[in-house]
Amino acid sequence: MQRSCLSRGGRALSLALTLSLGLAGCKEEEDGGGSLASPSRDAGAGMTEAPGLWLEAGDAEDPAVFLARVTGSDPGRVAASFPAVAARYRESPRMIANRVVQVWHEAPRTDLPSLLLRLAAGAGEKDRRASIGPLVQRYRVLRDRGLPHEEALTEALEHLRR
Helix, strand or coil: CHHHHHHHHHHHHHHHHHHHHHHHCCCCHHHCCCCCCCCCCCCCCCCCCCCCCCCCCCCCCCHHHHHHHHHCCCHHHHHHHHHHHHHHECCCHHHHHHHHHHHHHHCCCCCHHHHHHHHHHCCCCCCCCECHHHHHHHHHHHHHCCCCHHHHHHHHHHHHHC
């Protein structure tokens, strides 16, 4: 019985940590003042330990170029697909790119332009701009629970549309 409680407590702690890391990276440059948290500087952030895997607020690199560079995808295809995603989510293009990289790193064999188009189409109603942060957060929690990439992405997108 005690083991079960610890297991639940561990899951709750894991979820709280995941949520806090996700929210820390969401602060936009237009919030004004303060330092921006980035996984490249946060301990335990996982996939963004190496420099250049997180697009910082002051970086001059175009978000689509950043995505192509980090994922090794064709820059022309990414540049053609990225505007559809940027138009469907309310975060800045920089934060959208960072969140897309987080999803892509969970399944790096995924074709990035196809993932971008799926994220754009899955955002729901065209007149309502969704937030990509909670979508990626839900996706990562589902992946942590053992769901494969496709199932986790489908469920996260369905939840976003509710």
